[in-house]
Amino acid sequence: MSMAVIWEIAAAAVGTMAFSLLFGVPKKYYPYCGWIGGAGWLVYALLTDPGLCTAAEATFFATVLVVLLSRFFAVRERCPVTVFLISGIFPLVPGAGIYWTAYYLVTDQLALALSNGFAAVKAAVAIVLAIVIVFELPYRFFRLPSRRKP
Amino acid sequence: MTRETDEGLASETDESAVLEAAMEAGHILLENGAEIFRVEETMDRICRHFGVKSDNFFVLSNGIFATGGNGEKGNFAKVLHIPVKGARLDRVVAVNQLSREVEEGHFTIRQVRDRLEEIRNLPGKPEKMQILASGIGSGCFCYLFGGGLLDSAAAFIAGLILYLYLLKVSSPHLSKIVGNIGGGALVTLACILLYRLGLGEQLDRMIIGSIIPLVPGVPFTNGIRDIADGDYISGAVRLLDAILVFLCIAIGVGVMFTIYRRLAGEVLL
Numbered sequence: 001m002s003m004a005v006i007w008e009i010a011a012a013a014v015g016t017m018a019f020s021l022l023f024g025v026p027k028k029y030y031p032y033c034g035w036i037g038g039a040g041w042l043v044y045a046l047l048t049d050p051g052l053c054t055a056a057e058a059t060f061f062a063t064v065l066v067v068l069l070s071r072f073f074a075v076r077e078r079c080p081v082t083v084f085l086i087s088g089i090f091p092l093v094p095g096a097g098i099y100w101t102a103y104y105l106v107t108d109q110l111a112l113a114l115s116n117g118f119a120a121v122k123a124a125v126a127i128v129l130a131i132v133i134v135f136e137l138p139y140r141f142f143r144l145p146s147r148r149k150p
Numbered sequence: 151m152t153r154e155t156d157e158g159l160a161s162e163t164d165e166s167a168v169l170e171a172a173m174e175a176g177h178i179l180l181e182n183g184a185e186i187f188r189v190e191e192t193m194d195r196i197c198r199h200f201g202v203k204s205d206n207f208f209v210l211s212n213g214i215f216a217t218g219g220n221g222e223k224g225n226f227a228k229v230l231h232i233p234v235k236g237a238r239l240d241r242v243v244a245v246n247q248l249s250r251e252v253e254e255g256h257f258t259i260r261q262v263r264d265r266l267e268e269i270r271n272l273p274g275k276p277e278k279m280q281i282l283a284s285g286i287g288s289g290c291f292c293y294l295f296g297g298g299l300l301d302s303a304a305a306f307i308a309g310l311i312l313y314l315y316l317l318k319v320s321s322p323h324l325s326k327i328v329g330n331i332g333g334g335a336l337v338t339l340a341c342i343l344l345y346r347l348g349l350g351e352q353l354d355r356m357i358i359g360s361i362i363p364l365v366p367g368v369p370f371t372n373g374i375r376d377i378a379d380g381d382y383i384s385g386a387v388r389l390l391d392a393i394l395v396f397l398c399i400a401i402g403v404g405v406m407f408t409i410y411r412r413l414a415g416e417v418l419l
Contacts, residue, residue, distance in 0.1 A: 008294055015290030015362075021275060021283040023183070023368065024238035041294065078250070079243050080188060086237070086367045093365055096295050099358045102334075102400035106407045131371070132378040 005045045012091040013038035020087035029083055032073045036088035040066040044092060056122040059092050063130035066092065071134065075142040085131075094123040165202050166226045167259050169218045172196040174266045176207075176214050177230055178245050183237030183368045186211070186381040192249045199252050200259055211376070211384035234391065236321070237368040244269045277317055284313035284363045292359020297352055304350035305359035308340040312363055330395050333364045334402020342410055357403065366395040 016037025017030045025033060040062045047058035070084035097120025104113035172193040179189045189209045193216075197203075208215040212234060218226035248265055251257060257265070275283075288309025289302040297305065315336050320329035341356040350356045373388030 011290040011293040015287045015294065018283040018287035018290065019363070019367070022280055022287070022363065024240045024274060026240045026243055078247075080184065080239075080246050082183065082185065082188075082372070083239050083243060086183075086239070086371050089371060090362065090365070090367055091291070091294060093362075093367065093370075095291070095362050095365060096358045098396055098400050099354065099361065099403060102404040103354070103407065105400075106404040106411075128374050131374050135375065135378055 005042075005049065008045060009038045009042050012041035016087050016090055019090050020083075023086055025083050025087065029073075029077070029079070032077070032084055033087045036066055036069045036073070036084055037091050039069060040088060041091045055094075055119065056126045059094075059123045060126035060130050062092050063089065063127045064134055067131055067134035071137075071142050075139070089127065092123075092127060094120040097121075097123060164200070164259070165218055167263075168197055168200040168202045169216055169226050169228070171259055171262045171266065172202075173214055173216055173228060173230055174263065175245050175249065176209065177232055178241055178266065178270055180209065180211070180214065180232050181235050182241040183239060183372060184242045184245075185372050185375045185379070186384045187376075187379045188242075188246070189214070192245060195249045195253055196262065199255070209384075211387045234369075238272070238274065241269055241272055244272065280317065281310055281313045284316075285310040287363060288312070288360040290359075291362045292355055295355055295358050297350075297355035297359055301350040301352050301355045302359065304341060304344040304356045307344060307349075308337050308356065308360035309363060311340050312337050312360060316363070326391075327394065327398055330364060330398035331402040331405065334361060334399040335406040336402075337361050337364075338403045338406035338410075342406070361399055361403065364395070364399050366392040369395075 013034040017034040020030055020033035043065050044058045044062040047053040047061060048055060052058075053061070066088045067085060070081050070088055073084050074081035097116055101113050101117040101120060104110070104116060175196055176189045176193045179192060180186075186209050190207055193207055193209075193214075202218060206217045212232050214228075214230045214232065216226070216228050245266070248257075248262070248269070252262060274280075285306045286309070289306035292305035293299075293302045312333060315333060316329075320333060324332065337360045338357055341350070341353060341360060344350055345353045345356065369388040370392035373385045373392055376382075376385030376388060379385075
């Protein structure tokens, strides 16, 4: 793993924490949000950098980890999973896809606009699938390692 | 306005007080970015604990309908319209915590309503912090999408400007559509200016990083969850909301590019 990837993971973690502040996540959960955002990007980078997966496939696997961790922390901290999930997913949202689609549309490069737009939709569908599938796992799966509160 | 009607209708009977409290809890949850099933579950928990039979809730993404009573005593019926606002997850966490504590039996119904009032008035993060967070987020995401350090610095500035606009212009004065088109255009303009001034080398990465604070993460994620839970109407409305915002951002970026190309007469990048 190159140095660049480590910096990227740090950027993903800090960026995720910044967005969790914007969504009003309570302060004590910032570190969890950071971990989740960083972990999601780690998977994404490990899968796309050597060309193991396409962007959409890597997005799928990264989102699976993000949702698993979010559910795990939610059960452990007894708080809504939304708190971790929404900001944790941000690094995986196809923001670049939106930009390139808009750019190619206004510069009259329709074929490129279409292929970029389609790639963005594919990544979005990957996120959807990952969220839906991981939420099918039963609750007790996440309870085993959880901390018992008095 | 809803506040006054709440007080006006207040507890004739215990049952209506409980239902009022449950609806208030549901209102706060729905307004601040909770999933539909969580709203239903929380309202149900509160009602069940205080011994009110509560199978008469209908929750949509922007409304709650509830009826109570068995026809012998006074009936309870109420509809709440809840416009979509920005997410405040701390309130969702607080109501969730409250509903657990209610279940453990720590509260009277009066105390629950007082606590809900407190949660409703929870102060948000100071605006300066929010603006700073938006800048940091933009800078980080610019780096993540392949920007250099200078690009990230430019995205940081654009992110600050964007959130200032969101807080001062867009959310108080503009509709969602116009506000997001304006946001996309403003970010593009800010990045083009910074790029022309010599800060940043990759205009595309700068813009990609700084549009991220506009991305509708809450409706997108919750819409998916709602559809997966079978709440198709609410899920579809929330996803439509998210798609609309994505489109508006793209339109804003595109419009500003077109204007710039007409004025400067050159192709960017």
